[in-house]
Amino acid sequence: MNYTALSDQELIKNYRSGDSDSLEHLILRHQEKVTSYVLNVVKNRHLADDIVQDTFLKVINTIRSGAYKEEGKFIQWVMRIAHNLMIDYFRRQKKFPIAEPGEGMDIFSTLPLQDRSVEDAIIYEQILTDVKRMLKYLPEEQRRVVEMRLYEDLSFKEIAEITKVSINTALGRMRYALINLRKIAKENDIQLSM
Secondary structure, eight states, rough: GGGGGOOOHHHHHHHTOOOOOOOOHHHHHHHHHHHHHHHHHHHOHHHHHHHHHHHHHHHHHHHHTTTOOSOOOHHHHHHHHHHHHHHHHHHHHHHOOOOOOOTOGGGGSOOOOOOOOOOHHHHHHHHHHHHHHHHHGGGHHHHHHHHHIIISSSOOOHHHHTTTTTTTHHHHHHHHHHHHHHHHHHHOOOOOOO
């Protein structure tokens, strides 16, 4: 059989029908592209190899279980799995510093947001995306404070002036917002730390 002439979908179909060589050819077809992408981000050959291996294990298990849905291109789905595994890895490796906000102190100034590595930038962008999705579940005044702080990059003094409340009230709303976001994240199994 000429496997190179077959599309990704045909190889998947053949594998589901019992042709294990189809799966091998499917993986070999995309392995170099996935490896290059992962290596470009993680900058460590051994780590890249581990993530690529985990990616294809997840691909194989998903196809084998019948859970793979042919929506869009196969390689885009594989790259998304690799991307998510890299985010998971870097989240496990990094921790936010613990700090207690005092009056007038900006807790976000303790976060290492300047000069982020590529890995940190990917994780931070994913966290912001996750937070943005969860904001709709917060009370209006808490949601507004988080939006102004994270997405508009305003200080708590500026937030207090705009919302016509004291700095302590703005900080309190942020505190309750963070507590609520953590609860929402836990209920939905979303990790909000690097």
